[in-house]
Amino acid sequence: MKRPVRCRPRDLGAWILLSALCLAISSCLSWFVEKPTVTVREISLSPRSLLEMNLVLGIDVENPNRLDLTVTSFEYTVHLNKEEIGSGSLEREIRLTAASTTRVEAPLAATFKNLGASLKTVLTREEIPYKIEGKARVKTAIGSLVFTFSQEGRLNPKK
Numbered sequence: 001m002k003r004p005v006r007c008r009p010r011d012l013g014a015w016i017l018l019s020a021l022c023l024a025i026s027s028c029l030s031w032f033v034e035k036p037t038v039t040v041r042e043i044s045l046s047p048r049s050l051l052e053m054n055l056v057l058g059i060d061v062e063n064p065n066r067l068d069l070t071v072t073s074f075e076y077t078v079h080l081n082k083e084e085i086g087s088g089s090l091e092r093e094i095r096l097t098a099a100s101t102t103r104v105e106a107p108l109a110a111t112f113k114n115l116g117a118s119l120k121t122v123l124t125r126e127e128i129p130y131k132i133e134g135k136a137r138v139k140t141a142i143g144s145l146v147f148t149f150s151q152e153g154r155l156n157p158k159k
Contacts, residue, residue, distance in 0.1 A: 033140060036069065036096060037062045038149045040130055041103075042156075048109065055085075057106040057132070063096035069138045070095050076134035078108055086110040087134075096138075127154050 042058035057078065063069050071094040077087040088108045096102050133150040 033067075033069070033138070033145060034064045035147050035149070036064070036136070036138070038132060038136075038151050040132055040151065040153065040155055043128075043130075053110050055108040055110055057108060059104045059106050059132070060101050061094070061096060061104055062101045063098060066098050067140060068095060068098050069140055071136050072139050072144070073137040074104075074106075074134070075136075076106060076132055079131040079133075080128055082129070082131075127156050129154050 039060045039062070040057055041060050044056045044058070046054045046056075048054050055078075061071070071090075074090040074094065075087070076089070078085055086108045088106060090104070090106060094102065094104055129152070131150070131152045133148075135146055135148045137144060137146050
């Protein structure tokens with residue numbers, strides 16, 4: 001017959017201390033991990049039907065940290081000429097190497113109705129003001145965080 005394993009008081013204290021330390025480290029993770037920056041570099045268009053258009057955004061995600069990050073979810077809303085044209089998400093994980101920039105292609109399906117006045121600007125390949133905002137869940141070796149982002153700028157549609 002096996003004897004039950006008993007936990008000595010000092011072992012229990014060590015477990016409580018270890019648990020509290022892990023909780024403190026993960027809750028303070030945002031103090032150690034800098035927020036990645038998101039910048040739209042290009043936009044390419046391809047008609048899908050008479051009413052819909054596929055847009056692919058070439059997004060640069062810069063990881064300023066000294067450790068690699070893994071983006072486990074990435075959701076975004078895109079505005080062109082101050083009009084919301086659609087939103088999307090990436091269904092795959094993205095690895096962001098430490099202290100580097102990673103190019104991400106973000107698909108976006110938009111109807112011509114949603115493009116509105118922006119359609120002329122996009123089709124004539126003129127410079128266009130954009131805004132992209134959303135949130136990204138990032139995983140590190142010591143925990144995970146959710147970052148919100150909002151970036152505005154001007155870009156030239158890909159020719």
